[in-house]
Amino acid sequence: MKTYRIATIPGDGIGKEVVPAGRQVLEALAATGAGFSFEFEDFGWGGDWFRAHGEMMPANGLDALRGKDAILFGSAGDPHIPDHVTLWGLRLKICQGFDQYANVRPTRILPGIDGPLKRCKADDLNWVIVRENSEGEYSGVGGRVHQGHPIEAATDVSIMTRTGVERILRFAFKLAQSRPRKQLTVITKSNAQRHAMVMWDEIAVQVSRDFPDVTWDKELVDAATARMVNKPATLDTIVATNLHADILSDLAAALAGSLGIAPTGNIDPERRYPSMFEPIHGSAFDIMGKGLANPVGTFWSVVMLLEHLGEHAAAARVMQAIEAVTADPSLHTRDLGGTATTAQVTAAVCARLAATA
Numbered sequence: 381m382k383t384y385r386i387a388t389i390p391g392d393g394i395g396k397e398v399v400p401a402g403r404q405v406l407e408a409l410a411a412t413g414a415g416f417s418f419e420f421e422d423f424g425w426g427g428d429w430f431r432a433h434g435e436m437m438p439a440n441g442l443d444a445l446r447g448k449d450a451i452l453f454g455s456a457g458d459p460h461i462p463d464h465v466t467l468w469g470l471r472l473k474i475c476q477g478f479d480q481y482a483n484v485r486p487t488r489i490l491p492g493i494d495g496p497l498k499r500c501k502a503d504d505l506n507w508v509i510v511r512e513n514s515e516g517e518y519s520g521v522g523g524r525v526h527q528g529h530p531i532e533a534a535t536d537v538s539i540m541t542r543t544g545v546e547r548i549l550r551f552a553f554k555l556a557q558s559r560p561r562k563q564l565t566v567i568t569k570s571n572a573q574r575h576a577m578v579m580w581d582e583i584a585v586q587v588s589r590d591f592p593d594v595t596w597d598k599e600l601v602d603a604a605t606a607r608m609v610n611k612p613a614t615l616d617t618i619v620a621t622n623l624h625a626d627i628l629s630d631l632a633a634a635l636a637g638s639l640g641i642a643p644t645g646n647i648d649p650e651r652r653y654p655s656m657f658e659p660i661h662g663s664a665f666d667i668m669g670k671g672l673a674n675p676v677g678t679f680w681s682v683v684m685l686l687e688h689l690g691e692h693a694a695a696a697r698v699m700q701a702i703e704a705v706t707a708d709p710s711l712h713t714r715d716l717g718g719t720a721t722t723a724q725v726t727a728a729v730c731a732r733l734a735a736t737a
């Protein structure tokens with residue numbers, strides 16, 4: 381029987397609640413005749429590690445992850461540590477160290493969940509946002525001079541390479557091609573940002589020639605936000621830069637009902653390194669330790685993890701269990717207007733997996 385080696389990194393805040401819940405679902409799946417098993421290794425990196433060791437993860441931490449089949453991640457963020465330190469010290473270190481250049485974010489309205497778009501039928505909102513995850517606005521290049529003086533200045537340089545742009549566009553076209561509608565929207569701001577964004581548009585035209593069966597269009601990011609709200613059904617697969625897709629995917633999650641249900645995969649499409657799966661929400665310290673965290677975003681991330689491992693039947697089973705649970709309002713957590721706890725939702729998904737074994 382195949383055994384998958386999974387690293388779990390709960391990180392901070394509600395990451396410590398939802399990642400163990402995700403692990404429970406994987407264990408329940410393996411226990412109900414999935415035909416494979418898991419070997420978990422848990423890494424206590426994050427804010428607590430920072431307080432003890434002065435860094436978010438050990439310098440050689442990537443070596444411990446290298447041999448894993450996948451990583452299940454929670455969140456990096458701590459009210460007592462600056463956000464750019466927690467983010468760059470852990471999550472981005474892994475994303476960049478393992479060149480997980482494609483950040484994939486599916487969004488749809490799950491059964492039983494009420495989004496804010498009252499005119500929208502469930503099928504109208506079924507998107508995958510592909511976020512460039514290795515360069516662009518989050519390259520980390522820049523600097524600050526004359527701190528505190530009237531002439532103080534700072535830059536954040538956005539670096540876009542032909543290699544980086546082409547590989548993410550190619551990934552997005554391929555993903556669009558694999559979905560029923562075979563439709564891609566390429567999002568830029570090429571009217572105002574006249575160098576790198578114009579290069580995106582040009583490369584999109586070039587890459588599109590290899591995907592003649594994919595219908596595609598271009599949209600400016602500002603117009604895209606309005607289109608997501610007003611005409612959700614006109615979108616399917618969406619590709620955008622690191623910053624733009626970061627913002628658009630929070631909007632997408634909110635339109636689908638809650639930040640708490642949205643998943644992400646940080647993928648190395650070439651499979652040189654382990655890929656990492658995580659809910660899109662952050663550490664949410666306001667609800668930490670109260671059992672209020674919605675674990676559905678993590679469970680959906682677990683579905684993506686299983687798909688990445690090639691376990692499509694198991695992935696479909698977990699997705700069906702999630703949908704059966706969201707369809708029942710008595711199993712909604714507070715962010716969805718309900719009163720269920722993290723543990724109750726987790727137990728319900730696990731019970732459903734056992735029942736459908």
Ligand code: ATP
Pocket residue numbers: 394455456457458463639640641661662663664665666667672673674675677713715
């Ligand atoms: P970070 O600084 O790590 O990004 P954050 O405090 O900004 O974390 P987010 O997780 O980004 O918090 O989410 C914003 C708010 O949405 C939270 O404060 C929380 O109230 C709510 N929220 C986020 N995720 C969940 C979840 N899984 N379940 C319930 N509520 C959530």
Ligand code: MG
Pocket residue numbers: 662
């Ligand atoms: Mg946040």
